[in-house]
Amino acid sequence: MLSLFKKKNLNKTGEDTTVSSEELLNETSANLSAEEEVETSLHYSPAYMPTQELKYVYQFLNLDLTPLKPNQVSLSGIDLKQDGGDVTVTAFIRNSLDKAIQLQEIPLLLLGVEDEMLGRKVFNFAEVGEIPAKSSTPWVFTFSGDELATVEEFPKTGWKLAFELKTARRHELDLEESWANSLPEEDKARLHQLVAEIQAPKPGEVNFMGLQAKQTSEGNLHVTMLIRNGSDKNIQLQQLPLEVTDASEEVIAKGGFTLDDLEVKANTSKPWTFIFPSDLVLKENVDLSVWKAYPPQQHS
Incomplete structure (x- = not known):
């Protein structure tokens, strides 16, 4: 995976998407000012332990991330790779709350440069485990088959990974x-x-x-x-x-x-x-x- 990142140009290719932790999880931090900027420190899930070289890449990219506002959960796109019929997306899962969170099954959208739908899949975030307070956790998401739109080529830059939030809808x-x-x-x-x-x-x-x-x-x-x-x-x-x-x-x-x-x-x-x-x-x-x-x- 290190070959995806050239040491002389360690740039992530995806954009960031952010949602309110209250909207996503019904969770908020009362101890943080709304105007405060939250830096997120790097954290690794026990279920995904990258090589030492790749840890260096993640550390460099994490330091360059834009700070979050309090009470936000963000997906920060790192890399998108197309391999046959599959698309593998690497992203930081970022938590700006002052407490750990645990995500469960949530639909994710893979969006193109113009926010067009490129993929949708329900991921079980329980595999990631607990995401600590004020942290960034790298994770790899795989879309395949009918989870992907039919396109000639997926974008090399400017794509986004986003939570699909369900608004309450009357039956x-x-x-x-x-x-x-x-x-x-x-x-x-x-x-x-x-x-x-x-x-x-x-x-x-x-x-x-x-x-x-x-x-x-x-x-x-x-x-x-x-x-x-x-x-x-x-x-x-x-x-x-x-x-x-x-x-x-x-x-x-x-x-x-x-x-x-x-x-x-x-x-x-x-x-x-x-x-x-x-x-x-x-x-x-x-x-x-x-x-x-x-x-x-x-x-x-």
Whole structure:
């Protein structure tokens, strides 16, 4: 790795990004003046012990870093190297608090000269260990495969590594276009109110909530459910097995549904109606005063 840094020109190639420790960690230092400048001393994680020569490089680069303000966490880009389909980024993790911090899983963004997205990956900072007060810790981050954007060449200078901060976002209703066009405004308003009032799914969780079940005169069972996506990514459903129980808690219908990549946007709930034809209804007289519908693997 030393070959990346020529002793006659020990310049880091990346820029610095900085976030508030309160925003990132809900942590602040009360003992520091807001106008104070914080120098960060070099620290090595037990999980990454560079060679003595490379320590010299890090020491030189750390001395040249711009001081931080109190209550900041910074990523200071040192080097970016492209190796086949992987991109390896070396950066200082800097902590200006007057106490140690411990980061956990946080998404990182690799940004280009114009702040264009070059990569995104969730890194587990628990591997780094504790980052002491007022310190700079060098660490190596690797992006690969679909974690990287498709570009001809990654920039040699001017790139940035940044924390992706999630702002609190309200869970919202996601209506398929056909529903938006056909559903009465009163029903749309009720659905919006329902989604706003019920507890949102946990981060990363996808679950199902029953809205309405009714049986037609032909014996078909119509079940309307909310598909609730608590993740920060859109999901596509291709196939969904479902079982339905009635007030007796017996399974009254079961079947598999092909959905043709039905998309539920990030942090939204989408209503959808599943129709069980009469030959998939397993009970003659069903009691829908109380009912549940669920994928079999989610039945507890």
